[in-house]
Amino acid sequence: MRRSNSTPSQSQMSRRLLLTTAGAVSLGAALSACGGGDGGGTSASSAKPVSQADIDAAMKKPTELTFWTWVPDIDQEVALFEKKYPAIKVKVVNAGQGVQHYTKLRTAIKAGSGAPDVAQMEYQAIPTFTITDSLLDLNPFGAGKLKDTFVDWTWGQVSGPKGEIWAIPQDTGPMGMLYRADIFEKHGIEPPKTWDDFAAAARKLHKADPEIYLTNLAGNEAAAWHGLLWQAGAKPYATSGKGNVSIDVDDTISKKLAAYWGGLAQEGVIGVEPDFTDAWFSALNKGKYATWITAAWGPVFLAGSAKSTAGKWRAAPLPQWDASKPSSGNWGGSTSAVIKQTKNPIAAAVFAQFLNSDPASAKLFNTKQSFFPATKPLLEDPSFTGAAASFYGGQKVNQAFADIGKTVSPDFQWPPFLDQAVTDWTETVGTALTRKKDAVAALDAWQSRLTTYAKAQGFTVKTP
Amino acid sequence: MVLFLLMFLAPLGYAAYLSLFREKLIGGNAFVGLDNYVTALKDPLLRQGVLRVATFFVIQVPLMLLLALAFALALDSGLLRLARVIRLGIFVPYAVPSVVATLMWGYLYGPDFGPFAQLSEKLGLPVPHFLSDGWMLGSLANIVTWEFVGYNMIILYAALRTVPQELYEAAAMDGAGAWRTAWSIKLPALRPALLLTLLFSVIGSFQLFNEPKLLQPVAPDVIDNAYTANLYAYSLAFTGQQVNYSAAVSFFLGLVIVIFSYAVLFIANRRRTS
Numbered sequence: 001m002r003r004s005n006s007t008p009s010q011s012q013m014s015r016r017l018l019l020t021t022a023g024a025v026s027l028g029a030a031l032s033a034c035g036g037g038d039g040g041g042t043s044a045s046s047a048k049p050v051s052q053a054d055i056d057a058a059m060k061k062p063t064e065l066t067f068w069t070w071v072p073d074i075d076q077e078v079a080l081f082e083k084k085y086p087a088i089k090v091k092v093v094n095a096g097q098g099v100q101h102y103t104k105l106r107t108a109i110k111a112g113s114g115a116p117d118v119a120q121m122e123y124q125a126i127p128t129f130t131i132t133d134s135l136l137d138l139n140p141f142g143a144g145k146l147k148d149t150f151v152d153w154t155w156g157q158v159s160g161p162k163g164e165i166w167a168i169p170q171d172t173g174p175m176g177m178l179y180r181a182d183i184f185e186k187h188g189i190e191p192p193k194t195w196d197d198f199a200a201a202a203r204k205l206h207k208a209d210p211e212i213y214l215t216n217l218a219g220n221e222a223a224a225w226h227g228l229l230w231q232a233g234a235k236p237y238a239t240s241g242k243g244n245v246s247i248d249v250d251d252t253i254s255k256k257l258a259a260y261w262g263g264l265a266q267e268g269v270i271g272v273e274p275d276f277t278d279a280w281f282s283a284l285n286k287g288k289y290a291t292w293i294t295a296a297w298g299p300v301f302l303a304g305s306a307k308s309t310a311g312k313w314r315a316a317p318l319p320q321w322d323a324s325k326p327s328s329g330n331w332g333g334s335t336s337a338v339i340k341q342t343k344n345p346i347a348a349a350v351f352a353q354f355l356n357s358d359p360a361s362a363k364l365f366n367t368k369q370s371f372f373p374a375t376k377p378l379l380e381d382p383s384f385t386g387a388a389a390s391f392y393g394g395q396k397v398n399q400a401f402a403d404i405g406k407t408v409s410p411d412f413q414w415p416p417f418l419d420q421a422v423t424d425w426t427e428t429v430g431t432a433l434t435r436k437k438d439a440v441a442a443l444d445a446w447q448s449r450l451t452t453y454a455k456a457q458g459f460t461v462k463t464p
Numbered sequence: 465m466v467l468f469l470l471m472f473l474a475p476l477g478y479a480a481y482l483s484l485f486r487e488k489l490i491g492g493n494a495f496v497g498l499d500n501y502v503t504a505l506k507d508p509l510l511r512q513g514v515l516r517v518a519t520f521f522v523i524q525v526p527l528m529l530l531l532a533l534a535f536a537l538a539l540d541s542g543l544l545r546l547a548r549v550i551r552l553g554i555f556v557p558y559a560v561p562s563v564v565a566t567l568m569w570g571y572l573y574g575p576d577f578g579p580f581a582q583l584s585e586k587l588g589l590p591v592p593h594f595l596s597d598g599w600m601l602g603s604l605a606n607i608v609t610w611e612f613v614g615y616n617m618i619i620l621y622a623a624l625r626t627v628p629q630e631l632y633e634a635a636a637m638d639g640a641g642a643w644r645t646a647w648s649i650k651l652p653a654l655r656p657a658l659l660l661t662l663l664f665s666v667i668g669s670f671q672l673f674n675e676p677k678l679l680q681p682v683a684p685d686v687i688d689n690a691y692t693a694n695l696y697a698y699s700l701a702f703t704g705q706q707v708n709y710s711a712a713v714s715f716f717l718g719l720v721i722v723i724f725s726y727a728v729l730f731i732a733n734r735r736r737t738s
Contacts, residue, residue: 103702131489220684243490277682278570282577416489419703427688434685453704458490 050140050346058346064089065348068105069120069336070097073368077361081354088347099419102128109134109341117348121337123157123330124226124414126166127239129337131416136338137164141349146357154374156410158335161240166337168356171371173295173332174405175227178302181314181393183212183290191316198319199264205290206269215291216271216283217261219430222422223331224275224293225257230329230412232257232321237415245415246462247450249425250443256321258429262439272434281305293318295331296372296401303391310391315400317407328407333374372401379405417453424449483711500712510713513693514670514720516601520692521669521724524605529661531609532616533654537646539617540624551621555614562611566678569607570595574682595683604675612668616661623657624650659732663725670721673698693717 067078067090078090093116095104102125108115109132121129129135143165147155154169179191187208192198202214218224229236234253238246248254264270271289273280283289284306292298299315318328336352338345355361362378365371373379385399415421424446432442447463454461483500487493504510535554539547557565572578573594581591594603627650635645673694680687689699697717701710 099702106705220681273576274682274684279574279576279578279682286577288576417705419705423689423699423703426684431685431688456488457705458488 048140049142055141055346055350058344059085059350060087061347062087062089063344063347064091065118065344065351066091066093066116067118067336067351068093068095068101068116070094070101071120071369076368077355077364080358080361080364081351084354084358085347085350088351090351098122105129105339106132109339112341115339115341117342117344118336118338118352120170120334121167122332122334123154123169124223124418126158126335126337127414127416128418130160130164130166134340135166136340136342136345136349137166138168138338138349138352139163139165141346141353143168143349143353146353149357149375149377151374151376151379151405151408153330153405153408153410153412154333156412157330167335168337168352169333169335169374170356171297171333171365171369172374172405173227173297173330173372174401174408175224175231175293175295175318175328175331176298176401176404177291177293177316177318178298178313178392179291179316180287180309180312182312183287189290191314192319194323195260195319195321199260202264202269203267212287213269213271213289215293216273216275216280216289217265217293217433218275218280219272219432219434220274220426222425222430225425225429226414227295227329227331228257228261228293228318229254230409231318231327232329233327233409235411235413237413237421239413239416243459244462245454245459246464247415247447247454248464249421249450250447251464254443255440258439258443262433262437262442265433265439266436268436272436274434285309295333296405297332297370299389299392299397299401300370303389311393313392314395315392315397317400317404326407327409328404329412330408333372415450415454416459417450417457420453421450424453479711479714482708483715485708487708489705496708500709501716503709504712504716507713509690510693510696510716513690513696514717517670517672517692517694518724520601520605520672521666523601524608525662525665525669527605528609528613529616529658529665531613532620532661533658535613535617536620536624536654537650539621540650541642541646543642551617554617557610558612558615558618560611562674563678565611566607566675569603569610570679570682573603595679595686597686600679600683600686604672604679607675608668608672612665616665619661620654620657623654627653655732659729662728662732666725666728667721670694670717670724693720 065088069092074092078092082088082090095101095116101120105115105119106129109129126135137160146168150169151172154172158165158167158169160166177191183189183205184191187205189201189205190197192201198214205212205214226236232253234251234257236247236249236251236254238248240246261270265272271283273283284292284302285308287309292302294302299313302313303310317326320326336355338348338352342348356365357375359375359377362373362375363381366373366378366384373384378384379402385402386396387398388394389397428442428446428449429439431437432439451461451463484495484497485493486496486500535550538544539551544550560568572580575581575591575593575595578594580594584591593599631649631653632645635649640648671694672692676687676691676695677698680691687695689703690696693713694717697710697713700706700713
């Protein structure tokens with residue numbers, strides 16, 4: 001999906017996350033609970049595999065699955081599944097998007113009944129549901145075999161500390177930069193390769209034409225900020241063991257980022273208005289901003305929202321902190337997760353896997369919903385990468401973002417209280433950026449608010 | 465009676481029950497007695513939110529009711545041309561869902577491409593920043609006034625229509641003009657209706673939620689999640705997962721509203737008896 005304002009989770013090895021209450025992960029969980037945090041990490045989940053015979057039997061038994069998703073027209077992908085497994089009927093329910101969806105999901109899970117079997121879930125939301133032990137580990141259902149089908153970092157995002165597989169990736173949003181080639185050309189600006197170049201270009205452009213800015217950094221878009229943190233190599237959150245969380249949102253890397261963007265905002269050479277508002281859409285249409293720092297879903301989104309600028313845009317990787325080691329972060333995209341309360345775990349798990357890994361279904365997500373793929377075969381498919389986008393002057397935009405996707409680091413993690421982190425960011429760092437105040441100092445406020453919250457929620461908080 | 469219990473008291477009772485516990489993400493649920501209420505009393509964010517809506521009440525409500533009263537009297541005077549059209553015109557904003565109204569005003573207020581901004585630019589005037597810190601409460605008051613003047617006007621107008629014709633005749637016999645009739649007959653007759661609109665307004669002001677919530681995306685640095693008390697309760701429950709504390713905050717807010725409403729009634733009644 002396009003973007004969400006939550007934040008979620010991730011990574012694999014190092015993080016032996018909260019096993020939470022993971023009752024299901026029977027033996028291993030009990031052992032490690034006794035032993036108190038093993039140092040290990042990567043070992044496969046200890047849940048016992050379900051036999052192929054059981055899976056076959058379950059897939060032939062008439063079953064109705066409920067699937068909560070906000071993806072439009074997903075019936076078409078679901079139909080592929082129902083065609084392959086005629087005994088299984090999938091009821092698609094749109095329970096709202098983003099926060100609304102999660103709120104209803106949380107409520108249903110808490111109530112103990114009424115939750116769906118399978119739910120749409122953004123990467124960053126996963127830890128907020130594993131902390132309450134609400135997701136089913138898909139290892140016993142053969143999900144491990146899909147590891148190599150999916151882009152490495154996405155697998156990191158859906159994996160738990162003990163090798164659990166909490167969800168199956170559906171689409172992604174590796175971050176890149178869309179820019180107005182015409183504005184760049186007019187002012188003699190080369191697409192910046194580094195953030196230093198970018199800052200110089202921002203000053204140059206605004207000086208040459210005070211009506212326009214090189215870019216806009218929205219003080220309400222915590223998701224973009226997290227993506228930029230990800231690119232810069234920050235590790236703001238880590239969870240280890242049950243209830244241990246480390247919060248480090250004001251480390252050196254974060255401070256570098258805040259000083260950079262806060263500085264540009266204070267100089268007045270970038271815009272700082274909220275994004276996805278009427279004014280922001282007008283600004284993109286009218287050429288107030290010469291770039292949009294966005295993600296892989298951005299090109300299609302922009303082509304639909306700024307029609308009057310067709311043909312003028314181009315895509316490029318994000319500017320780099322270290323040009324010799326290109327990297328990027330992720331913003332957006334989502335997964336399918338199986339809710340632990342499901343009465344049909346096998347059918348639900350097979351559905352989540354089929355929906356996202358079946359080549360025809362995965363391809364359909366790209367062609368119908370314009371999702372940016374999460375599977376390697378599709379990202380290497382010439383019919384995908386070779387598509388020339390007229391909105392981008394015929395550039396092979398898919399190829400550009402497929403290449404960027406390879407530079408996303410796989411070990412960024414999300415906190416188990418993402419919504420709080422997002423809100424607190426908006427009220428501290430986001431507000432400082434918008435009001436051109438000291439963004440570095442605001443990082444400390446963010447850190448302290450989050451720490452206070454986590455402690456009040458019973459976490460053992462480790463701060464640097 | 466059963467329906468009453470089920471529909472009204474049960475949810476209240478459940479919220480009250482919830483407010484006595486504290487559930488944490490780690491460590492589960494525990495009974496904490498009135499702890500949540502003690503926290504709420506000391507919570508600077510809650511106090512700030514309540515003070516803000518109180519300010520809002522003091523500024524917006526008199527303005528709105530005076531306007532509503534003026535329109536109702538004007539319509540009732542029978543001196544207006546096109547009275548029906550005007551009556552409908554003033555009432556129509558009430559029929560617009562507040563969500564739509566706020567989105568529309570959010571666009572009108574826009575500092576870059578909003579019509580007001582463009583107009584002042586054309587005239588060479590400074591662009592008003594309706595969505596900035598200093599203006600925001602006024603901008604919200606404007607939206608709420610626009611939405612509810614018509615509603616209050618209809619209540620007052622309906623009350624005026626029930627004044628017995630004989631009173632007017634008697635006043636005319638005594639030589640009272642239009643203004644005198646308005647002052648001595650219509651206004652006293654409106655007192656119960658005015659009190660009613662005032663009470664509705666107390667509740668509406670203190671529960672201010674839709675408008676700030678919807679303007680939040682366009683002014684995230686001005687409207688934080690504790691901007692009004694109701695918004696604070698909402699974000700506690702749905703952002704922070706602090707359902708219990710949120711229930712306590714809601715009850716606290718309810719108490720504030722009861723006290724305020726009572727104060728309004730008390731003052732009004734004392735005037736009547738004096």
